[in-house]
Each structure stands twice: as C-alpha cells, then as structure tokens.
Amino acid sequence: MIKIIANRQRGVSLSGLLIWSIILIIAAIGGMKVIPAYIENAEIKSILYTIVTDPEMQGAQSKNIRESFSKRAVMNNINVVTANDIEIVKDARGLSLSISYQVKIPLAGNASLLLEFNPSSLKNSR
Numbered sequence: 001m002i003k004i005i006a007n008r009q010r011g012v013s014l015s016g017l018l019i020w021s022i023i024l025i026i027a028a029i030g031g032m033k034v035i036p037a038y039i040e041n042a043e044i045k046s047i048l049y050t051i052v053t054d055p056e057m058q059g060a061q062s063k064n065i066r067e068s069f070s071k072r073a074v075m076n077n078i079n080v081v082t083a084n085d086i087e088i089v090k091d092a093r094g095l096s097l098s099i100s101y102q103v104k105i106p107l108a109g110n111a112s113l114l115l116e117f118n119p120s121s122l123k124n125s126r
Contacts, residue, residue: 030107037103037115040080045119047072048086048097052121058095062088065097097121 012020051057051068060068066083073083081101089096098120105113 033105033107034113034115037105037117040078040103041117041119043076043078044073044081044099044117045121047076047078048099048119048121052095052097065095069097095121 047069050072051065054068057065057068065088066086069086070083073079073081080103081099085099085101087098087100089098098118100116100118103115103117105115107113
C-alpha cells in the first residue's frame, strides 16, 4: 500500500525549483529594466495626443507647440526627448505630432537592449 502511494506522488525536485527560480528572477529583472521605457513612451504619446486635441494648439505656431510639449514633459519628468525632436505636420486633416527616439538599456556586462519608439498623436496609433 505504501509503495503505491509513493508512486503516485509527483512534485518538483530541489534542482528543478532552483532552475525555475533563476529563470523567474532573470525575467523579473529584465522586466524591471524594460517596463519604465514603455511607461515613458505611453506618457509621451499621451502628451502628444493632449496637445493635438487642445483647441488652442490647432492654429498655434510650431514654437508654441514645442513650448507646450516642453512644459508638459518637465511636469512628467520626461528627459529622453526634447521639444526639438517633435515632427510637426499641419495639413487639411489638422495637426499631427510624432517623435522617433531610441532607448538603450544595459542588461549585463557589455550586453544592452535597444528599444526604438515612434509615438504619434494619431488616434489609431493610441
């Protein structure tokens, strides 16, 4: 009877537990390094969308649009991009803003992760 019960028992060995723990820790550390870049990208996208939907900015000059972005970026502690990086397009559809930038995240030793972002004020890219 005891032998039958012992055969039915299943579980993770200590070595399996250690391997899965190491994999989970590496994934968590990677996530903690990458997630802030995506949060910052979402904030930049939100700022661009807010500027475009502001009625006062529809007829504003490029200088005023860049000043508005700079003020909002300072409030949100965004220092990856500057107002000069904004591409401003005014056409028949209205005002459109976009920025292209890269974030280099050091992982370990000489290994790095390069993330490329292109946030835009367009509604469908939100």
